[in-house]
Every structure is written in structure tokens, then in C-alpha cells.
Amino acid sequence: MKPVWNEQQLEIRDYYEQVALQRVRPSAAERDQNLSFDRQIWRDLGASGLFGLHMPEEFGGQGLGLREFAAALEGFARGCQDMGVLVSFVAQVGLVQAGLLSYGSEQQKQRWLPGLIRGELLGSFAITEQGCGSDVRAMKLAAHQELDGFRLNGQKWNITNAPEADVVMTFAHVQDVGERSVSCFITATDVAGLERSEPFELLGNRGTPIGAFDFNDVLLPPSALVGEVGQGLDVLYFAFLVERVLTGLVITGCMEPLMEDCLQYSQERQAFGRPIGDNQYIQGQIVEMYCQVEVLRSVLLRAMDSMEQGEDCSSLASLVKMLATENLHQACINAIRIHGNSGYRRDQYFERLLRDSIGVFFAGGTIEIHRHVIWNNLISELNQGKRSRQGLNLGVYQKADVTAFTQPTEEALA
Ligand SMILES: Cc1cc2nc3c(=O)[nH]c(=O)nc-3n(C[C@H](O)[C@H](O)[C@H](O)COP(=O)(O)OP(=O)(O)OC[C@H]3O[C@@H](n4cnc5c(N)ncnc54)[C@H](O)[C@@H]3O)c2cc1C
Known part of the structure; x- marks a missing residue:
């Protein structure tokens, strides 16, 4: 192979x-x-x-x-x-x-x-608000243009890294500019008027600080605007493509050892005088994990090749995210089942990963929204022969000439 x-x-x-x-x-x-x-x-x-x-x-x-x-x-x-x-x-x-x-x-x-x-x-990337998640255009954070910049008022909620972040990239409606108003801003988090919450108590993903930002009359200079006024959804859409592919990579990396641990355990654990792995029910669950890792990796590599060619890979990126999230969640449940009582203990990592896998259903867009993205792409390809979204700046990951990897020295790591 x-x-x-x-x-x-x-x-x-x-x-x-x-x-x-x-x-x-x-x-x-x-x-x-x-x-x-x-x-x-x-x-x-x-x-x-x-x-x-x-x-x-x-x-x-x-x-x-x-x-x-x-x-x-x-x-x-x-x-x-x-x-x-x-x-x-x-x-x-x-x-x-x-x-x-x-x-x-x-x-x-x-x-x-x-x-x-x-x-x-x-760094932190803040879109979601208490009143809006999937429907990003419904955000309420408002930016008023003034002579010396933009004044931001409103709140962001359930944002990864927020309680600890030094820098936040956020999205607001610039007022009085018409329909294309969602714009992106970047600022240090110690700017006057910006407050952060304590980390939220969540079911999973507890090793990442997730919380809220409050913008109370935060005055940002014009140099804080990323792209142009009204270009926020392009920034967001591009970043989501990368985020979905990276989430897929992370999940592939988590799932493969899960499968290997189950395989190993299936050979060691005896029941009815033989290894539990001799049973086809157990084999089936492990084989499925293996197949899911391989499928995921293949789709991921295709998505990354598209990115390196500067192509819009949004259907592939959404497919990656859907497969990855659903498969990881099921694999965690199966790993616990295969390990029986010992899998259900809190000193095993399976239960932690299971709780974390639920958060990934939402982070970066829900499964339903990914289906929506793929459907929209299919329809615009059917009607127009291409996807409708134009003007994305997609070329930044075009294939590099550099190929030599240098491991950091021990001093750099010390
Ligand atoms: C671990 C974690 C980290 C996160 N990190 C960040 C972050 O760094 N930055 C950030 O901005 N946000 C972050 N979020 C928030 C996340 O992006 C939102 O939770 C997500 O977009 C869903 O929004 P919502 O929770 O408000 O659900 P809603 O949008 O209210 O949706 C509720 C339910 O309705 C369904 N639904 C909504 N619209 C449709 C539709 N059109 N068709 C079918 N079904 C629909 C959804 O799929 C979902 O099942 C994070 C969330 C988690 C759990």
C-alpha cells in the first residue's frame, strides 16, 4: 500500500x-x-x-x-x-x-x-454571541465609524481562548454602510473597555479556556480593520475552511491511537476462554474505526491539495468536519464499550475524549450547517456551473519550495 x-x-x-x-x-x-x-x-x-x-x-x-x-x-x-x-x-x-x-x-x-x-x-477568533451562533449575520456587535477609528459595543460569547487571549480577531456590523456591513477587526485584549469573563464551566474541552468578551465603548484605530469595511464574511469564510481542515487533522490524530488501543485490548482481554477480538462484533467496531481514519485522511489530503492550488475547497472542508466529528464521537463510545468497565473509568482518556467530542459538534459550525454548505454548493454548481462565492483570497497556502525541516535545538525548547 x-x-x-x-x-x-x-x-x-x-x-x-x-x-x-x-x-x-x-x-x-x-x-x-x-x-x-x-x-x-x-x-x-x-x-x-x-x-x-x-x-x-x-x-x-x-x-x-x-x-x-x-x-x-x-x-x-x-x-x-x-x-x-x-x-x-x-x-x-x-x-x-x-x-x-x-x-x-x-x-x-x-x-x-x-x-x-x-x-x-x-489568539482568539470571536464571532458567536449569546443571541447568534450558526446565523452569523444576526450578530449584534456594532462598530460606529468615527474620525479616529471605530467604536465597538456589544458582546461575544463562548469563544475559545477568550479568558486568556492576548489578541482577538472579531466581527461587527459597521453602522450606516448598507447591507455589506460585517467587518473584521484585530486588537490586543488589553485595550480600554474590553473585558473578559472567567472560563466557562463546560462538559468537555475543559483544557481550553472558553469564555466571553464584553466590548464597552472600545475605540479601535483604522489600522485595526482587517481587509475592508464589509469584507468580514470573506475573512470568516476563508478562516473556516482552514479551521475545518485542521479540525479533521486533529481528529484523525486522536482517532488512530484510539483504534490501536482497542485493537491491542481486543487481543489481551479474555472472555469465554478466548480474546474478545475473536468475536466478529468486536472486530467490526475496530475495522470501522480503521476505515474511518483512512477515509478521513484521504478526504483531508484532497482538501489540502485544493488549498495549495488556491481552490475553494468548501464542500470538502465541510465533509471533513462532518465525518471527523461524527466518527470521533462514535469511536469514543465504541472504545468505552470494547474496554467494558475499565473503559468507563475516569482514569482512562476515553471518557474525556467522549466529552470533548460533543463540543466539536458545535465548534466551527454544526453538522446541519455543513450539510447546508454542501447543499448550497451543489445547487450553485447545478444552476451556474460553479460555486457562487467570489472574491475569496485563497492563494496563501500555494505550494512552498522550501522542503527542509529543521528540528529546534534543545536550547530553544528549554
Ligand atoms: C468547544 C467550542 C468552542 C467554540 N469556539 C468558538 C470560537 O472560538 N469562536 C466563536 O465565534 N464561536 C465558538 N464556538 C461557538 C460555536 O461556533 C457555536 O456554538 C456554533 O456556531 C453553533 O451556534 P449555537 O450554539 O448558537 O447554535 P444555534 O445556531 O442556535 O443552533 C442550534 C441548533 O439548531 C441547528 N440549526 C441552526 N440553523 C439551522 C439550519 N439552517 N438548518 C438546520 N439546522 C439548523 C444547529 O445545527 C443546532 O443543532 C465554540 C463552541 C464550542 C462548543
């Missing part, structure tokens, strides 16, 4: 699996229990190069291709058993960094990307 990863990609994957095993996994259960986020781990991950493998060198990245980045992320997710850190990662790298790279001005990229890539800054 043709291997998915070439030799260098395997080296990258193994390297980041080790980083995760050593720096993230040992304290994952504690963070879940205490609802805490570890800034030192974030800085360590920055120093390991994980946040910037695929980002341009001028901003502190390594300028590698998306496949190298994918290998790194899959390896990292394999090792860490911590959906909390992974959700924080996807919010920053898949949403904030992607949005900035594609729509940020040169000055905005220079100001924010190096700190984010080094892990010195934590």
Missing part, C-alpha cells in the same frame, strides 16, 4: 508526537479537571515550531507545505490526548493566523504573526 507520508513527513510526524507525549499528555487530565490552561506549554509548543511550520519565514514560520504541517499536526494530536490544547491550537492557527495571513495588512501581519507563531501570544 502506498504510504501517506514520505520519509521527511514521517520524521516530522514522529517528532511532534514526541513533543506532545512529553509536554502535553502528562498533565492533560489535570487541566481537564481543574479547567486550566498552561501558558508554559503554549510557549513550549511555539518554540517547537508547531504553530508556524506552514507559515512564511518572514513572520517566523518554516515555510513548509501543508502536507508537512498536516503530518506535524496529526503526530501532535496522536501524542497529546488533550482536545483542550488542540481546540486552542485550531482557534489560533486555523482561524486567527489563517485570517491574518490571507486578509491582514503587511503591518498587521508584522505586528501579530511572529508573536503568535512563537507561542508568546494567544
Whole structure:
């Protein structure tokens, strides 16, 4: 069978699996229990190069291709058993960094990307409000244009990284500009008038700080506007494509070891005088997990190839997110069932992953919304021979010439 990863990609994957095993996994259960986020781990991950493998060198990245980045992320997710850190990662790298790279001005990229890539800054991407989630146009955050910038009033809610973030990319309706009013802004979170909540008590994803932002007369300079007035939905739509693909990678990385653990246990655990894996019911569940990982990886690689070619891969990205979320949730339940009583214990990671898998049903758009996206794409292709969304800045991940991966030195990681 043709291997998915070439030799260098395997080296990258193994390297980041080790980083995760050593720096993230040992304290994952504690963070879940205490609802805490570890800034030192974030800085360590920055120093390991994980946040910037695929980002341009001028901003502190390594300028590698998306496949190298994918290998790194899959390896990292394999090792860490911590959906909390992974959700924080996807919010920053898949949403904030992607949005900035594609729509940020040169000055905005220079100001924010190096700190984010080094892990010195934590980024947050705030769309959802208490009154609106899937229907993003219904947001109420308002930006009034004034002589010296934009004055923001309103609230964002259930936002990954919000309680700890140093920088937030957010979306508001600029007033009195007509229908195309949703616009994107980026600001430091210590700006006057911006308040953050404590982390929310949630069922899962407890190792990522999720909370609210309150904007009380926050005055942002014109340089805080990302793209143009009215371009917010383009920024959002592009960032969502990247976020969905990254979520798929993370879930593939979580699911494969889940399948391997079940396989191993099926050979060790005896019932009725033989390994439980001798039963076709058990085999079927494990084979299904294997097939789902392989299908997911194939669709992911297609989506990433499209991205590198500067194509709109929105149906593939939504397919990835749907498959990934549903499969992970079912795989967690099956892993607990296969492990019986010992799978149901809180000192196993299965129950944590099961709780986390429910949050991923919502984060980045629900399954119903992904079906909606795919349906809309199908209809516009039927009616117009193409997808209707025009003018997206899709070319930022075009295939890089750089191929050499350099592991960080021990001093950089210390
Ligand atoms: C772990 C986690 C992290 C998150 N991080 C962020 C973040 O960083 N930034 C951010 O902005 N938001 C974030 N969110 C919020 C997330 O984006 C929203 O929860 C999501 O968009 C759904 O919105 P809602 O919860 O308001 O549900 P609603 O939009 O109110 O939907 C409720 C139900 O109705 C269904 N529904 C709605 N419209 C339709 C339709 N047209 N057709 C069929 N069914 C429909 C939905 O699928 C859902 O089942 C996060 C959520 C979670 C759980």
C-alpha cells in the first residue's frame, strides 16, 4: 500500500508526537479537571515550531507545505490526548493566523504573526454571541465609524481562548454602510473597555479556556480593520475552511491511537476462554474505526491539495468536519464499550475524549450547517456551473519550495 507520508513527513510526524507525549499528555487530565490552561506549554509548543511550520519565514514560520504541517499536526494530536490544547491550537492557527495571513495588512501581519507563531501570544477568533451562533449575520456587535477609528459595543460569547487571549480577531456590523456591513477587526485584549469573563464551566474541552468578551465603548484605530469595511464574511469564510481542515487533522490524530488501543485490548482481554477480538462484533467496531481514519485522511489530503492550488475547497472542508466529528464521537463510545468497565473509568482518556467530542459538534459550525454548505454548493454548481462565492483570497497556502525541516535545538525548547 502506498504510504501517506514520505520519509521527511514521517520524521516530522514522529517528532511532534514526541513533543506532545512529553509536554502535553502528562498533565492533560489535570487541566481537564481543574479547567486550566498552561501558558508554559503554549510557549513550549511555539518554540517547537508547531504553530508556524506552514507559515512564511518572514513572520517566523518554516515555510513548509501543508502536507508537512498536516503530518506535524496529526503526530501532535496522536501524542497529546488533550482536545483542550488542540481546540486552542485550531482557534489560533486555523482561524486567527489563517485570517491574518490571507486578509491582514503587511503591518498587521508584522505586528501579530511572529508573536503568535512563537507561542508568546494567544489568539482568539470571536464571532458567536449569546443571541447568534450558526446565523452569523444576526450578530449584534456594532462598530460606529468615527474620525479616529471605530467604536465597538456589544458582546461575544463562548469563544475559545477568550479568558486568556492576548489578541482577538472579531466581527461587527459597521453602522450606516448598507447591507455589506460585517467587518473584521484585530486588537490586543488589553485595550480600554474590553473585558473578559472567567472560563466557562463546560462538559468537555475543559483544557481550553472558553469564555466571553464584553466590548464597552472600545475605540479601535483604522489600522485595526482587517481587509475592508464589509469584507468580514470573506475573512470568516476563508478562516473556516482552514479551521475545518485542521479540525479533521486533529481528529484523525486522536482517532488512530484510539483504534490501536482497542485493537491491542481486543487481543489481551479474555472472555469465554478466548480474546474478545475473536468475536466478529468486536472486530467490526475496530475495522470501522480503521476505515474511518483512512477515509478521513484521504478526504483531508484532497482538501489540502485544493488549498495549495488556491481552490475553494468548501464542500470538502465541510465533509471533513462532518465525518471527523461524527466518527470521533462514535469511536469514543465504541472504545468505552470494547474496554467494558475499565473503559468507563475516569482514569482512562476515553471518557474525556467522549466529552470533548460533543463540543466539536458545535465548534466551527454544526453538522446541519455543513450539510447546508454542501447543499448550497451543489445547487450553485447545478444552476451556474460553479460555486457562487467570489472574491475569496485563497492563494496563501500555494505550494512552498522550501522542503527542509529543521528540528529546534534543545536550547530553544528549554
Ligand atoms: C468547544 C467550542 C468552542 C467554540 N469556539 C468558538 C470560537 O472560538 N469562536 C466563536 O465565534 N464561536 C465558538 N464556538 C461557538 C460555536 O461556533 C457555536 O456554538 C456554533 O456556531 C453553533 O451556534 P449555537 O450554539 O448558537 O447554535 P444555534 O445556531 O442556535 O443552533 C442550534 C441548533 O439548531 C441547528 N440549526 C441552526 N440553523 C439551522 C439550519 N439552517 N438548518 C438546520 N439546522 C439548523 C444547529 O445545527 C443546532 O443543532 C465554540 C463552541 C464550542 C462548543
